[in-house]
Amino acid sequence: MNLKTDVCIVGAGPGGALLAYLLAKKNVSVILIERSKDVAKEFRGEHLNEEGEGILKHHGLFEKVERLGLLRMETLEYWENGKLFKLINPNPDIGHLGIHVPQAHLLSVIIQEAKKYSNFSLMTNTRLIDLIKDEADGFKGIKAIREDREIVIESNLVIGADGRFSTVRKKSGIDVTVRKHGYDLLWAKIPAPLNWEPSIKMALIDEMQLSLFTQTKGYIQIGWNIKEGSYSELRKQPFTPFIDKLIKAFPQVKETVQRHITSWQDFVLLDVHSNYTDTWGKAGLALIGDAVHTMTPTGAFGLNSAMKDADTLAAILTRETISNMDLVNCAAQRKKEVEKLQVIQVQKEQNFAKQFVIYS
Ligand SMILES: Cc1cc2nc3c(=O)[nH]c(=O)nc-3n(C[C@H](O)[C@H](O)[C@H](O)COP(=O)(O)OP(=O)(O)OC[C@H]3O[C@@H](n4cnc5c(N)ncnc54)[C@H](O)[C@@H]3O)c2cc1C
Numbered sequence: 001m002n003l004k005t006d007v008c009i010v011g012a013g014p015g016g017a018l019l020a021y022l023l024a025k026k027n028v029s030v031i032l033i034e035r036s037k038d039v040a041k042e043f044r045g046e047h048l049n050e051e052g053e054g055i056l057k058h059h060g061l062f063e064k065v066e067r068l069g070l071l072r073m074e075t076l077e078y079w080e081n082g083k084l085f086k087l088i089n090p091n092p093d094i095g096h097l098g099i100h101v102p103q104a105h106l107l108s109v110i111i112q113e114a115k116k117y118s119n120f121s122l123m124t125n126t127r128l129i130d131l132i133k134d135e136a137d138g139f140k141g142i143k144a145i146r147e148d149r150e151i152v153i154e155s156n157l158v159i160g161a162d163g164r165f166s167t168v169r170k171k172s173g174i175d176v177t178v179r180k181h182g183y184d185l186l187w188a189k190i191p192a193p194l195n196w197e198p199s200i201k202m203a204l205i206d207e208m209q210l211s212l213f214t215q216t217k218g219y220i221q222i223g224w225n226i227k228e229g230s231y232s233e234l235r236k237q238p239f240t241p242f243i244d245k246l247i248k249a250f251p252q253v254k255e256t257v258q259r260h261i262t263s264w265q266d267f268v269l270l271d272v273h274s275n276y277t278d279t280w281g282k283a284g285l286a287l288i289g290d291a292v293h294t295m296t297p298t299g300a301f302g303l304n305s306a307m308k309d310a311d312t313l314a315a316i317l318t319r320e321t322i323s324n325m326d327l328v329n330c331a332a333q334r335k336k337e338v339e340k341l342q343v344i345q346v347q348k349e350q351n352f353a354k355q356f357v358i359y360s
Contacts, residue, residue: 015289015306016161022314045303138283
């Protein structure tokens with residue numbers, strides 16, 4: 001199969017989907033390819049900060065996502081041995097401390113809106129396998145596989161929005177510098193006890209961060225930092241003493257934890273790293289989101305940064321201006337902002353334990 005489009009976007013995560021919608025709205029023809037059968041995912045960035053909220057509101061998407069379900073966090077709490085140690089309330093002008101938005105809700109709204117434009121098309125179950133170069137060593141399209149059949153998509157611009165292990169980045173020869181942060185992360189999801197208020201609760205266990213994030217539909221997501229590379233050894237240890245540390249920190253979740261987290265298998269491991277690249281694109285190609293700047297989960301910047309990249313790029317791209325110059329301008333602006341955020345993430349990680357010290 002051979003297809004032609006103005007822009008071919010690889011990856012229907014928050015960055016790729018939002019960019020596709022915004023460009024389609026501007027009369028740019030877009031093909032969005034996604035290797036999964038559907039676009040909903042679990043255990044991904046689901047906390048919107050003010051910047052992400054502002055972008056969704058600006059484009060009239062927030063209310064639609066809210067109709068499907070989202071949850072505003074009312075407090076940020078630090079707990080020690082079952083006791084509330086420090087409480088942070090939201091700025092009254094803002095009214096909340098971030099918002100939980102399931103990626104399934106976010107992505108389905110964006111895709112539904114994009115589908116209103118005949119110049120947009122989504123191809124799921126379609127995996128990028130290669131890039132196509134032009135005579136001048138720039139890029140003019142992609143090759144993908146769908147149900148064992150090769151598809152060629154020619155485009156004026158290829159966008160790599162294919163996440164932290166981006167194939168577009170690798171195939172385009174853009175080097176990435178990976179930074180380890182000294183920890184990996186265990187994730188689990190449990191039903192919240194009755195009358196559980198929307199909150200982010202933190203504790204310090206063995207000098208590492210443990211967080212409980214309230215989610216929509218009555219769930220709590222647990223994010224538990226463990227020493228980098230330690231999980232295979234940890235798994236050899238008895239499970240009960242480990243999970244008892246969580247229960248000691250948050251006794252109010254004892255019953256639901258004991259019912260729903262009964263072995264190591266109930267945790268999902270995230271190998272934590274961040275990365276950055278010097279180049280955000282080449283002739284005919286640009287990277288956005290995790291593909292060009294993977295963030296760690298700290299501070300919930302990843303989802304929001306991917307959407308900001310999409311919003312910034314969409315603002316300068318039109319059918320007439322799909323040129324390298326625009327991409328360079330966009331990259332320069334966003335690169336500086338992302339570099340600052342990556343520094344803030346490291347500071348937050350290094351200073352987390354200080355939250356539990358009382359200064360007199
Ligand atoms: C466990 C976990 C928890 C996180 N928690 C937070 C949080 O609380 N807050 C926050 O802001 N961020 C968080 N993040 C980060 C956040 O999920 C990402 O920063 C965000 O999803 C990046 O969006 P993206 O669109 O750039 O990439 P992604 O969301 O990764 O989307 C990339 C898409 O590309 C597709 N794809 C990949 N390869 C191909 C291919 N070859 N062909 C076609 N399609 C392909 C993938 O299937 C995927 O749908 C978390 C990440 C993880 C893994």
